[in-house]
Amino acid sequence: MSKIHVNTSINGDTTEFLCEADEPLLNVLRDHLHLTGSKEGCGTGDCGACSVTMNGRLVCSCLVLGAEAEGAEITTIEGMADGETLHPLQRKFLEHAALQCGICTPGILVAAKALLERDPDPSETEIRYWLAGNLCRCTGYDKIISAVMDAAAEMRGG
Amino acid sequence: MQYAAPKSTAEAARMLADAKGVARVLAGGTDLLVQMKSGLIEPDLVVDIKAIDGMRTITQEAGGYRIGAAVSGAELGEHAGVRALWPGVVEALELVGSTQIQGRCTLAGNLCNASPAADSVPAMVAAEATVRVIGPDGARDCPVQAIPTGPGKTSLARGEFVASIHLPARPAHASDAYLRFIPRTEMDIAVCSAGVSLVLDRNGTCQTARVALGAVAATVLLVKDAAAALVGTKLDNAALDALASAASAAATPIDDKRGTVAFRKEVAGVLARRAAVIAQQRAGSEKGADT
Numbered sequence: 001m002s003k004i005h006v007n008t009s010i011n012g013d014t015t016e017f018l019c020e021a022d023e024p025l026l027n028v029l030r031d032h033l034h035l036t037g038s039k040e041g042c043g044t045g046d047c048g049a050c051s052v053t054m055n056g057r058l059v060c061s062c063l064v065l066g067a068e069a070e071g072a073e074i075t076t077i078e079g080m081a082d083g084e085t086l087h088p089l090q091r092k093f094l095e096h097a098a099l100q101c102g103i104c105t106p107g108i109l110v111a112a113k114a115l116l117e118r119d120p121d122p123s124e125t126e127i128r129y130w131l132a133g134n135l136c137r138c139t140g141y142d143k144i145i146s147a148v149m150d151a152a153a154e155m156r157g158g
Numbered sequence: 159m160q161y162a163a164p165k166s167t168a169e170a171a172r173m174l175a176d177a178k179g180v181a182r183v184l185a186g187g188t189d190l191l192v193q194m195k196s197g198l199i200e201p202d203l204v205v206d207i208k209a210i211d212g213m214r215t216i217t218q219e220a221g222g223y224r225i226g227a228a229v230s231g232a233e234l235g236e237h238a239g240v241r242a243l244w245p246g247v248v249e250a251l252e253l254v255g256s257t258q259i260q261g262r263c264t265l266a267g268n269l270c271n272a273s274p275a276a277d278s279v280p281a282m283v284a285a286e287a288t289v290r291v292i293g294p295d296g297a298r299d300c301p302v303q304a305i306p307t308g309p310g311k312t313s314l315a316r317g318e319f320v321a322s323i324h325l326p327a328r329p330a331h332a333s334d335a336y337l338r339f340i341p342r343t344e345m346d347i348a349v350c351s352a353g354v355s356l357v358l359d360r361n362g363t364c365q366t367a368r369v370a371l372g373a374v375a376a377t378v379l380l381v382k383d384a385a386a387a388l389v390g391t392k393l394d395n396a397a398l399d400a401l402a403s404a405a406s407a408a409a410t411p412i413d414d415k416r417g418t419v420a421f422r423k424e425v426a427g428v429l430a431r432r433a434a435v436i437a438q439q440r441a442g443s444e445k446g447a448d449t
Binding site for chain 2: 004020021022024043044045048051054057058059060062063064065067068070111114115129130131132133134
């Protein structure tokens with residue numbers, strides 16, 4: 001079976017790749033493009049570890065076909081830091097020790113960034129509901145929520 | 159497996175009709191890709207309908223809204239017009255899955271996946287929504303409740319797919335609401351659910367009602383006795399008791415790990431009652447309700 005040729009944009013860079021028709025975007029990112037920041041926790045859209053944005057929408061890349069990326073704008077965790085300078089969310093996750101094993105962290109950072117772009121001043125409850133699809137088996141979530149709130153305050157200039 | 163992204167509904171219908179083996183429609187993919195991953199289905203052809211005009215748009219039509227089959231929960235929730243006209247339908251779809259799932263999941267997909275516990279389906283049935291089906295012979299319209307015929311089964315013929323859903327116009331002093339029971343606050347499948355749509359007169363007396371229940375039968379139930387209990391009343395306690403009794407009596411659920419028959423029957427009545435009260439409050443708080 002011939003592979004599908006896809007033209008897309010990933011973290012602002014024009015990118016092309018070949019994929020199988022039934023290959024999820026997550027596999028394309030990790031196995032073909034070597035962008036291994038996005039993780040496969042479940043592969044069925046339950047855990048959020050593979051979160052990316054597609055045309056500005058937060059999605060699970062395990063539930064998107066690579067072929068669907070044609071003409072789309074994808075952002076991944078690899079596009080979050082500016083060179084050596086961490087995004088405020090990344091810095092606050094380190095300061096608050098909001099990660100342990102780290103598998104869920106890229107997805108949570110991508111999801112939290114998508115939230116703060118929509119709402120720079122979310123309540124704790126809003127953050128918890130927004131991140132309900134990002135499972136973490138280590139931290140118990142409190143440090144993650146604190147880090148997001150602190151990053152939001154800093155980004156607002158508070 | 160082959161992947162195709164046709165540009166027209168006619169082309170999509172032809173591909174689905176001519177496919178050798180198993181063909182599936184892809185809109186949001188939040189059920190399809192999970193079923194492929196688990197090996198439940200192994201499609202020979204997946205037809206992505208998102209490149210077709212109208213699949214990703216919401217347009218005003220006949221005083222209501224036509225919602226393309228690939229409009230996501232997030233997009234529907236951001237549409238002020240639909241949210242104002244049919245808040246119960248919007249809140250029902252918004253209960254499906256996480257933020258990530260909301261970025262992709264659709265009303266049409268929730269309907270065609272044909273889960274008895276689908277959240278948006280009782281709300282759409284209560285709203286008397288209609289479905290535009292495209293097939294090899296052209297387009298036809300049918301009521302939402304005609305699509306699911308059992309768990310995972312639909313009435314769609316080979317080559318047919320749902321292209322859009324129409325939420326109708328609504329008179330003044332009317333609204334809807336949807337509630338479900340889950341044992342937590344987020345990210346779960348309905349144990350039991352109820353959608354209620356009401357039309358009141360200027361004095362608050364119920365003119366017409368539609369009550370639909372989810373997850374208490376193989377398909378969504380439209381409970382006419384429950385609706386009849388509200389008509390001609392101002393939703394006093396006696397009317398709400400009669401509504402709840404009728405809803406509980408109509409429910410024919412199964413026992414499973416998420417709930418028992420007795421629990422689901424009881425909760426069907428409770429949710430129908432609470433949803434009716436919310437719909438009444440929304441209808442009564444409309445601008446001009448007291449004039």
